[in-house]
Amino acid sequence: xxxxxxxxxxxxxxxxxxxxxxxxxxxxxxxxxxxxxxxxxxxxxxxxxxxxxxxxxxxxxxxxxxxxxxxxxxxxxxxxxxxxxxxxxxxxxxxxxxxxxxxxxxxxxxxxxxxxxxxxxxxxxxxxxxxxxxxxxxxxxxxxxxxxxxxxxxxxxxxxxxxxxxxxxxxxxxxxxxxxxxxxxxxxxxxxxxxxxxxxxxxxxxxxxxxxxxxxxxxxxxxxxxxxxxxxxxxxxxxxxxxxxxxxxxxxxxxxxxxxxxxxxxxxxxxxxxxxxxxxxxxxxxxxxxxxxxxxxxxxxxxxxxxxxxxxxxxxxxxxxxxxxxxxxxxxxxxxxxxxxxxxxxxxxxxxxxxxxxxxxxxxxxxxxxxxxxxxxxxxxxxxxxxxx
Amino acid sequence: xxxxxxxxxxxxxxxxxxxxxxxxxxxxxxxxxxxxxxxxxxxxxxxxxxxxxxxxxxxxxxxxxxxxxxxxxxxxxxxxxxxxxxxxxxxxxxxxxxxxxxxxxxxxxxxxxxxxxxxxxxxxxxxxxxxxxxxxxxxxxxxxxxxxxxxxxxxxxxxxxxxxxxxxxxxxxxxxxxxxxxxxxxxxxxxxxxxxxxxxxxxxxxxxxxxxxxxxxxxxxxxxxxxxxxxxxxxxxxxxxxxxxxxxxxxxxxxxxxxxxxxxxxxxxxxxxxxxxxxxxxxxxxxxxxxxxxxxxxxxxxxxxxxxxxxxxxxxxxxxxxxxxxxxxxxxxxxxxxxxxxxxxxxxxxxxxxxxxxxxxxxxxxxxxxxxxxxxxxxxxxxxxxxxx
Numbered sequence: 001x002x003x004x005x006x007x008x009x010x011x012x013x014x015x016x017x018x019x020x021x022x023x024x025x026x027x028x029x030x031x032x033x034x035x036x037x038x039x040x041x042x043x044x045x046x047x048x049x050x051x052x053x054x055x056x057x058x059x060x061x062x063x064x065x066x067x068x069x070x071x072x073x074x075x076x077x078x079x080x081x082x083x084x085x086x087x088x089x090x091x092x093x094x095x096x097x098x099x100x101x102x103x104x105x106x107x108x109x110x111x112x113x114x115x116x117x118x119x120x121x122x123x124x125x126x127x128x129x130x131x132x133x134x135x136x137x138x139x140x141x142x143x144x145x146x147x148x149x150x151x152x153x154x155x156x157x158x159x160x161x162x163x164x165x166x167x168x169x170x171x172x173x174x175x176x177x178x179x180x181x182x183x184x185x186x187x188x189x190x191x192x193x194x195x196x197x198x199x200x201x202x203x204x205x206x207x208x209x210x211x212x213x214x215x216x217x218x219x220x221x222x223x224x225x226x227x228x229x230x231x232x233x234x235x236x237x238x239x240x241x242x243x244x245x246x247x248x249x250x251x252x253x254x255x256x257x258x259x260x261x262x263x264x265x266x267x268x269x270x271x272x273x274x275x276x277x278x279x280x281x282x283x284x285x286x287x288x289x290x291x292x293x294x295x296x297x298x299x300x301x302x303x304x305x306x307x308x309x310x311x312x313x314x315x316x317x318x319x320x321x322x323x324x325x326x327x328x329x330x331x332x333x334x335x336x337x338x339x340x341x342x343x344x345x346x347x348x349x350x351x352x353x354x355x356x357x358x359x360x361x362x363x364x365x366x367x368x369x370x371x372x373x374x375x376x377x378x379x380x381x382x383x384x385x386x387x388x389x
Numbered sequence: 390x391x392x393x394x395x396x397x398x399x400x401x402x403x404x405x406x407x408x409x410x411x412x413x414x415x416x417x418x419x420x421x422x423x424x425x426x427x428x429x430x431x432x433x434x435x436x437x438x439x440x441x442x443x444x445x446x447x448x449x450x451x452x453x454x455x456x457x458x459x460x461x462x463x464x465x466x467x468x469x470x471x472x473x474x475x476x477x478x479x480x481x482x483x484x485x486x487x488x489x490x491x492x493x494x495x496x497x498x499x500x501x502x503x504x505x506x507x508x509x510x511x512x513x514x515x516x517x518x519x520x521x522x523x524x525x526x527x528x529x530x531x532x533x534x535x536x537x538x539x540x541x542x543x544x545x546x547x548x549x550x551x552x553x554x555x556x557x558x559x560x561x562x563x564x565x566x567x568x569x570x571x572x573x574x575x576x577x578x579x580x581x582x583x584x585x586x587x588x589x590x591x592x593x594x595x596x597x598x599x600x601x602x603x604x605x606x607x608x609x610x611x612x613x614x615x616x617x618x619x620x621x622x623x624x625x626x627x628x629x630x631x632x633x634x635x636x637x638x639x640x641x642x643x644x645x646x647x648x649x650x651x652x653x654x655x656x657x658x659x660x661x662x663x664x665x666x667x668x669x670x671x672x673x674x675x676x677x678x679x680x681x682x683x684x685x686x687x688x689x690x691x692x693x694x695x696x697x698x699x700x701x702x703x704x705x706x707x708x709x710x711x712x713x714x715x716x717x718x719x720x721x722x723x724x725x726x727x728x729x730x731x732x733x734x735x736x737x738x739x740x741x742x743x744x745x746x747x748x749x750x751x752x753x754x755x756x757x758x759x760x761x762x763x764x765x766x767x768x769x770x771x772x773x774x775x776x777x778x
Contacts, residue, residue: 001631003404008397014648015392209628211615212636215608223601239598242390246647247601255644258635259403 001259010146011172018176023058029091038068072103080107098142102150105168121161135173140245141191143252145173160275177241190282192228197285198251204373207260265371272358286341291388296374355385390648399535400561407565412447418480427457461492469496487531491539494557510550524562529634530580532641534562549664566630579671581617586674587640593762596649654760661747675730680777685763744774
């Protein structure tokens with residue numbers, strides 16, 4: 001086990017009607033807040049009205065900025081920063097999924113910073129201050145509601161880059177599984193794939209002697225595997241939605257990486273897909289992860305056998321552990337497919353003609369090595385893209 | 390799943406030599422701190438010197454109060470409160486195990502309170518303010534280093550009562566598994582039993598649809614089951630000690646009870662043992678828990694079958710689930726026994742002559758019902774004590 005620091009201070013408020021508490025919580029963010037959201041779905045479902053009512057009842061002064069898109073854009077972040085400065089906003093309430101939360105986090109660190117907020121994402125600077133961010137979550141997926149990470153897309157060159165900083169962990173996160181009842185099946189499944197990917201990035205580690213966190217990872221994965229089909233079969237199954245939602249938060253608040261190094265190559269490899277073709281992050285991960293696994297599993301066969309046996313209930317073939325490992329990967333692919341997700345690039349309608357460009361961008365033209373479980377160069381990334389064809 | 394709020398803001402600092410960071414962390418507690426500890430063990434092991442050196446290097450002003458005993462006493466808490474007031478102390482550093490931390494928590498809430506600190510434990514008042522508490526942990530057991538709970542024994546009548554308040558969660562907890570290398574085997578095993586009891590109190594719940602937290606509980610239990618024998622066989626096995634230590638914190642920071650009601654009857658039943666006979670809390674739990682299980686398992690057979698199958702790898706007997714459930718309980722008892730723990734009252738040298746008195750005190754002479762998984766009256770508690778003979 002590696003030495004570690006772990007801090008997860010987000011106040012979780014979980015359950016039916018939890019969004020009714022938003023006014024009281026938002027008041028703690030400051031005198032005047034920015035209400036940040038995406039498109040029409042929170043208006044259609046009535047959530048927008050509920051939030052506004054609760055804010056008003058609690059006497060919270062606010063201004064609004066909607067329009068966050070999936071793979072949230074730097075231009076809107078910059079607009080939000082200006083708006084907050086002009087209106088002397090001192091806290092941000094994100095109502096939505098991971099994109100809205102990530103956009104809110106970026107605005108939060110951008111407001112007190114004199115330079116360009118992209119500096120934090122390009123790795124030039126580390127944020128030292130932020131406006132506090134609160135969340136009402138509408139999608140079980142990115143885990144951004146309690147994580148230290150945010151990902152922003154710069155339209156100038158379509159760079160999609162992430163920042164990790166404990167500063168950006170939300171102050172509170174309101175999680176009502178009922179708010180996810182109306183999600184389309186594809187988005188529900190993509191969210192589940194994102195959750196599983198967050199766990200698997202941590203699970204496939206070079207660190208030895210990590211039994212407790214291995215078992216916690218396996219528990220989260222099995223819970224998602226059991227509950228995604230239930231949520232798809234019956235979208236208003238509260239318990240299935242609740243399991244997915246809490247799994248989504250725990251998958252990415254770093255509990256599961258305490259004492260272990262994560263891999264994170266698959267996320268980088270997927271980022272190039274969604275930056276270039278704007279596919280849902282989770283669906284992209286459902287394509288990339290099995291391909292990555294096929295490329296690397298021989299590197300630590302024991303770990304992939306454990307994954308197959310403990311997560312996928314594969315009966316171990318002691319005479320042929322490779323077969324056991326491959327069966328685990330096959331079951332992951334089959335699970336994605338059975339739940340309506342793509343598992344190949346053609347299913348995402350991504351052609352084969354820009355794979356080299358993506359592999360090059362992923363490694364910053366050979367300057368960066370991806371991953372920790374296995375270290376990948378540009379040609380390895382290209383081979384993984386090809387395995388996904 | 391039940392609605393819930395979850396907050397676990399303790400900064401965890403985990404790993405080899407982590408105690409060297411104590412000065413820098415303690416400085417954040419305040420201008421002047423109380424260094425609170427137990428007996429000679431931290432002096433013998435050299436930990437005391439290391440802590441003092443780090444405090445001095447960081448320029449932290451401190452006063453000292455040692456002498457905390459297992460099942461920490463109200464009298465010392467009151468002495469600590471006076472000492473802090475006289476010296477205008479504004480933070481407390483607990484160096485030790487659960488007793489020292491609980492004592493520090495009680496002092497912390499006692500200092501700003503004008504009345505008697507016992508009011509908080511007797512249930513008369515809720516604390517509204519506290520001095521911040523930091524921890525250097527020397528024992529994997531109570532989970533007090535990140536929990537909201539503390540238990541204090543009032544020598545006047547030997548009442549042992551607990552308080553739950555988020556206010557008392559430590560600000561930071563320094564966890565170095567190496568500090569547990571020198572623990573005697575019996576204390577190591579008692580600590581592990583305490584950890585398992587914290588999980589099992591949460592696991593045996595009346596709440597339905599709690600898959601994720603079930604699986605997290607099972608993961609923590611399996612980790613303790615696998616690593617306690619390793620730590621006993623080789624006391625300086627860093628990895629085994631690390632698994633136990635992190636398991637101990639996660640067992641009791643309330644993550645495992647998110648969305649579910651816990652039972653907690655066994656803790657109450659055990660408190661009477663340790664209040665009257667001053668036995669180690671964990672050893673008392675090793676006696677009480679199997680007896681409690683034998684008394685209640687038919688109440689929710691499915692849950693006990695799940696416990697047997699998933700935690701103890703019992704092959705399910707589908708024709709006779711009772712047999713499966715009983716085998717799970719038997720394996721728990723056997724595990725305690727094999728690791729040097731008592732599983733009966735006589736092994737704790739507790740005679741049968743005061744069982745009725747203890748049963749009466751546990752239920753406050755029939756005024757209180759114990760437990761949530763099954764509701765227990767005085768006669769049930771007595772029956773459980775008798776099953777432990």
